[in-house]
Amino acid sequence: MLFDHVHNIAAVFDNQGKYDEAMQWYERALTGFEKALGKDHPSTLNTVHNIAAVFDNQGKYDEAMQWYERALAGFEKALGKDHPSTLNTVHNIAAVFDNQGKYDEAMQWYERALAGREKALGKDHPSTLNTVHNIAAVFDNQGKYDEAMQWYERALAGREKALGKDHPSTLAIAECLRPFKNN
Incomplete structure (x- = not known):
């Protein structure tokens, strides 16, 4: 699917730390996935998760948390609470709290x-x-x-x-x- 390639281009920019470019490509992929597959399809949710990660990498924790929460709700609904994709999001939510020094959370x-x-x-x-x-x-x-x-x-x-x-x-x-x- 075309949007898989768009998502992969975004990931390359993300890995290079070129977050503005990554975000542009992720948003393009997200729009395409939502239109073609729906908001709760795993490919759509992977893009949502990766958008959260871009915000996380930039230290924009409030934005990251909003996107991670969206990904988590979708993964739990689509794949279940113990699916590896769901658990990756749970782990990354923990990391956001960790990065903020909110150790109990x-x-x-x-x-x-x-x-x-x-x-x-x-x-x-x-x-x-x-x-x-x-x-x-x-x-x-x-x-x-x-x-x-x-x-x-x-x-x-x-x-x-x-x-x-x-x-x-x-x-x-x-x-x-x-x-x-x-x-």
Whole structure:
């Protein structure tokens, strides 16, 4: 479909940090998807989600939250509460709160994402482990270092099992643990 290509062009600009261009292409894709497939079609909702991510990347959290909430409502309706696309949006809502320093809200949303991802994808799936890692970071940011270390260790063990000891994602988590090991 033509609008898949339009969406992909937007994603390229998004990945380059060219947010104005990305937004123009995402809006074009959104208009096309809504007209051709409807407001609650997964392709439409993916575009809504990505528009939210552009706002999130720009630090425009109120706008990001509005778009994430729209995506979440649509994904829950179209795909269910435990579908990976729904859970990605739940995870990203948590990240918006995390980026704002709203740790209690972030933790509530990360816990929802974690429970769903463990159920839908398993404990050692990379998406599940991303949520585990982000929960560790919330504890770390709050100065709750014992809890942070437990969650970082869980993320590290899962990454080693799933990806190997030398994978860049594994090494990134090992780096997060280094300050705890040096004390």
